[in-house]
Amino acid sequence: MATVRIENLTKTYEKVTAVDGLSLDIADGEFFVILGPSGAGKTTTLKSVAGLVDVDAGEVSIAGTSMEGVEPYHRNVAMAFESYALYPQKTVFDNLASPLRSGRTGKYSAQDQQQRIEAVTTTLGIDHLLKRLPRELSNGQRQRVALGRVLVRTADVYLLDEPLSHLDAKLRAAMRAELKQLGEMSSTTTLYVTHDYQEALALGDRIAVLRNGRLVQVGTPYEIWHDPVDTFVARALGQPEINLVDAAVSDGRLRSADGSVDIPAPTHLDLPDGRARLGIRPRDLGLVAPGQEAPADSLVVRGRVKLAERLGRLMEFSVESGAQELIVVADSDVRAREGDEVSLVLPLADVHVFAPLPQGVQESPDHGEQRVDDHVDTPRLGGAVRRAVTTTAGGPR
């Protein structure tokens, strides 16, 4: 168990700055998630902690000791990288036992080994594969064995790089729930890299969001979800993405140019008059089907359903409201069809307000095709929203 401190870390590969002045303080025993899109510098950060890259500037300390000049072997970190390596000629059991037999991190009796392997393989759902060779495994199974090889031994820090990326969605979700329960995992400082926001929310004690090698925000899942510092973080969390609507702030109201969205400005934000962008998550909007009444005193935006799509237990609606297209995710018992005139109920407490796009810049709807960096992102307006923090183990939602 150990703290990890990353101070002003910079790593450049020829012309690419992979990590750019990154500082993070990770507490002893913390499950710390690094979230970011492809190329954000997540893997390079982990490799720097492991000592696998020569950094250009900055420092990594583990348990209060600078790791400068300390070889990876002597850092007492255990790593699982996305490209997993197993001994091809050894069974799954022997692959898992080898880190325990090396003597590097203490001695384990045969009974200890058995017990540790049992605990890890049960959690990872690979206990029925112990006699197989790696070539007899699927990619997802191989990845779990590689993860098992890391978790089976004790270390000061676990470094896990997208360890669940090869699993199907169902297994991933199951594994998310199990992973943190694993004895060792629950008490060992863990840096966990992912580009999957659900994984980050479910697993992280805290999450650091990276973009272009820089830290954008660090906080608990609750803080990152409810108080994103800018539209980049807001967009990084949630699928479908948060709706962003250009609006004017005046006389204590927020209005879209065509007047289709016209709501009171959240008073706790104390917004100056001018322009802004509203951020409303699809799941925060309520959809009132034709013939039904919106709850009294609710804030309503009217529109027409352009597209209705089933997402398993939920429905995704694309609703045209004036010049806006708002995405709504609702329970599947909401009876609205394409072409229906509907009302959207807007919960003011869940409306995020960001700075406007620079003059002359227009965001086009991306339908998931744009690269993250093609977006113009703007910071939150009016400071952090203060709420009673009630983060639960399962994340904010």
Ligand SMILES: Nc1ncnc2c1ncn2[C@@H]1O[C@H](COP(=O)(O)OP(=O)(O)OP(=O)(O)O)[C@@H](O)[C@H]1O
């Ligand atoms: N060995 C290398 N040589 C040259 N450029 C590299 C090297 N490793 C990483 N990079 C570049 O550094 C940047 C950060 O890479 P890194 O692998 O740390 O990102 P990442 O967030 O882990 O991405 P991914 O999610 O795709 O794994 C990228 O632009 C990448 O192309």
